Amino acid sequence: MAEAMEEEEGGQPAGLRSFWTGTITFGLVTVPVALYAATRPRAVSLKMIGPDEAPVRRRYVCSKDEKPLDADDIVRGYEIEKGKFVVVTDEELEAVEPRKSREIDLQLFVDLDGIDPMYFERAYYLVPGGGTNKAYRLLAEVMEKRKVAGIATFVMRAKEYLVAIIAENGILRAETLRFEDEIRTPEDIGLPKIAKVTPAEVKKFETQIANRAKKFDPREFLHDYSERLEKLVHAKEKKKTDIVRAPAESKDEEGGGEVVDLLAVLSRSLGGSAKKPAKKAPGRGKASKRGTAAKRK
Amino acid sequence: MAARAIWKGVVHVGTQEVPVKLYSAVSDKAVRFRLLHKTDKEPVKQKLISAETEEPVEYAEVKKAYPLTRGRLVLLEPEELDELKPKDSRDINITRFVGSGEIDHRWYERAYFLGPDGNQKAYFAAAAALAKKKKEGVARWVMRDREYIGALRAEQGYLMLIVLRHAEEIIAADALQAPSGRALTQKEIEMATQLIDALHGEFKPENYRDEYRARVMELVEAKAAGGKPKLKVFRPKKVEEPDQIADVLAASLAGMKKRSGTRG
Numbered sequence A: 001m002a003e004a005m006e007e008e009e010g011g012q013p014a015g016l017r018s019f020w021t022g023t024i025t026f027g028l029v030t031v032p033v034a035l036y037a038a039t040r041p042r043a044v045s046l047k048m049i050g051p052d053e054a055p056v057r058r059r060y061v062c063s064k065d066e067k068p069l070d071a072d073d074i075v076r077g078y079e080i081e082k083g084k085f086v087v088v089t090d091e092e093l094e095a096v097e098p099r100k101s102r103e104i105d106l107q108l109f110v111d112l113d114g115i116d117p118m119y120f121e122r123a124y125y126l127v128p129g130g131g132t133n134k135a136y137r138l139l140a141e142v143m144e145k146r147k148v149a150g151i152a153t154f155v156m157r158a159k160e161y162l163v164a165i166i167a168e169n170g171i172l173r174a175e176t177l178r179f180e181d182e183i184r185t186p187e188d189i190g191l192p193k194i195a196k197v198t199p200a201e202v203k204k205f206e207t208q209i210a211n212r213a214k215k216f217d218p219r220e221f222l223h224d225y226s227e228r229l230e231k232l233v234h235a236k237e238k239k240k241t242d243i244v245r246a247p248a249e250s251k252d253e254e255g256g257g258e259v260v261d262l263l264a265v266l267s268r269s270l271g272g273s274a275k276k277p278a279k280k281a282p283g284r285g286k287a288s289k290r291g292t293a294a295k296r297k
Numbered sequence B: 001m002a003a004r005a006i007w008k009g010v011v012h013v014g015t016q017e018v019p020v021k022l023y024s025a026v027s028d029k030a031v032r033f034r035l036l037h038k039t040d041k042e043p044v045k046q047k048l049i050s051a052e053t054e055e056p057v058e059y060a061e062v063k064k065a066y067p068l069t070r071g072r073l074v075l076l077e078p079e080e081l082d083e084l085k086p087k088d089s090r091d092i093n094i095t096r097f098v099g100s101g102e103i104d105h106r107w108y109e110r111a112y113f114l115g116p117d118g119n120q121k122a123y124f125a126a127a128a129a130l131a132k133k134k135k136e137g138v139a140r141w142v143m144r145d146r147e148y149i150g151a152l153r154a155e156q157g158y159l160m161l162i163v164l165r166h167a168e169e170i171i172a173a174d175a176l177q178a179p180s181g182r183a184l185t186q187k188e189i190e191m192a193t194q195l196i197d198a199l200h201g202e203f204k205p206e207n208y209r210d211e212y213r214a215r216v217m218e219l220v221e222a223k224a225a226g227g228k229p230k231l232k233v234f235r236p237k238k239v240e241e242p243d244q245i246a247d248v249l250a251a252s253l254a255g256m257k258k259r260s261g262t263r264g
Helices: A002-010 A090-095 A134-146 A199-211 A224-239 A255-259 A262-272 A282-296 B078-084 B120-133 B186-198 B211-224 B245-263
Strands: A020-026 A029-037 A047-049 A056-062 A074-081 A084-088 A103-105 A108-111 A120-128 A148-156 A159-168 A171-177 A243-245 B007-013 B016-024 B034-037 B044-050 B063-067 B072-076 B091-099 B108-116 B135-143 B146-155 B158-164
Touching: A020 A148, A020 B186, A029 A134, A029 A262, A029 B245, A047 A056, A047 B072, A074 B211, A084 B034, A084 B211, A090 B211, A120 A262, A134 A148, A134 A159, A134 A171, A134 B186, A134 B245, A159 B211, A199 B007, A199 B016, A199 B120, A224 B072, A224 B078, A224 B146, B007 B135, B016 B120, B016 B158, B034 B044, B063 B078, B072 B078, B091 B146, B108 B120, B108 B146, B120 B135, B120 B146, B120 B158, B186 B245
Parallel strands: A020 A103, B007 B091
Antiparallel strands: A020 A029, A029 A120, A047 B063, A056 B044, A074 A084, A074 B034, A103 A148, A108 A148, A120 A171, A148 A159, A159 A171, A243 B072, B007 B016, B016 B108, B063 B072, B091 B135, B108 B158, B135 B146, B146 B158
16 A cells, blocks of 8 residues: 555656566567666655754644554545545456456557657666566567567556657667647647648748757756756855764655665676565575676676 | 647747647546445545544645655645645746657657647748748746646647646656566577567558557447446466466467468
């Protein structure tokens, strides 16, 4: 249930942990993989500090009797009419999962540019999750060479995803796609019919476009707000004003892991970690770790 | 049903102005659950408490702090944070135009259709010019106290604005090292290529439905009607990676050919 709370209230799954492990299949070949977010949060999340300079955290309480609640006291409900809920258990949700929910079965490969960009939703990196990584490397190499994406559906955290598996620089990525019924057309929205315009009117815009044509530069995509925030923080740090100390956060709390760099975690998982996948396989894990570490250098 | 505009602004393309309304181009359809208190089935809410004393804390008393290293934090006054906020504006400024496709989908966060807000001629002329020149504009604007970067494109004769992720959010694949190991054999590559080519087709989004969403709704409706659903939990089989990938690929191909052979 703790997992569900994170997903519903936090919006996005926490990025650093691998939160889905499963297999990709193509033909009869299976590729064990673990999935990590490929994007990290926009800006540093600010902490909340109370009047006594101690950290503040959130706690779930019942909206009726204000009683503090633990994860075990909380269930999921679907609101069928105002204020009336049907309780749905984790077991029930699991039972309606498609049979192959732990499997990304690639039965179709499409040209990379054959997917309308409007469909893309979110990117995840896939890292080898099993004893060997040969099938992973083979799939990545061939897909990249053929410039194709593999298409499949799978279930993760109580939601079904349509996904495009893309290979780049020898690394597999899962891009979740929107389902067709989530995409709106101009007619759905009720936009007016396309109006006729004269060539002269179009020409005015063409000229402006031509005047401002430049190459794409990702450096332009930096976030001004985070920059301004960091400037302020460093100025205050230098002057030693308003600095407080927070006691070490308890382990069961979310925040503790945030300082870990997602990039570092990913690199480690790609480099040689058969130890990453959530499932415990002590004997095999160790052996293959040694194996890949030796090969790496 | 016509959608409601979520924001109004003015696109500035050099000296040209295009007043627009913003509409979400996607609608989230995932089943939404509420968290409930198990015993009385009342929705839960969140309260702020001190992590030390567990005493309730009023929101007005909370200060924001930026975490530094070694457990130190810098307190930030509300006025200081207000000053960092971007200036409110209705302007969508186009800083440059790049070739269509130069900004790849990894930057995309969410798509919006723009609709004309008054001057229809300017609106459709801008869309026509973008399509003709095969360009998209890099747009910057402020909406509800947040700065956005977007791509302005022509889509089906209309203007579309795609909110883009910021550079620090993206972990590029070339910043990572690919897994390595013993070289792949020519035969393995050849068999995998054949299999992928055999499975090659066209992406047809209409072929995919969110079946899970439909099943969850069925479950909810059955329970609402007083039914007790039977639970059949599927346990995935453990899989082992085969040693001879090339052979397995060959077997997959043979299987496919056989199936298509009997069909046609």
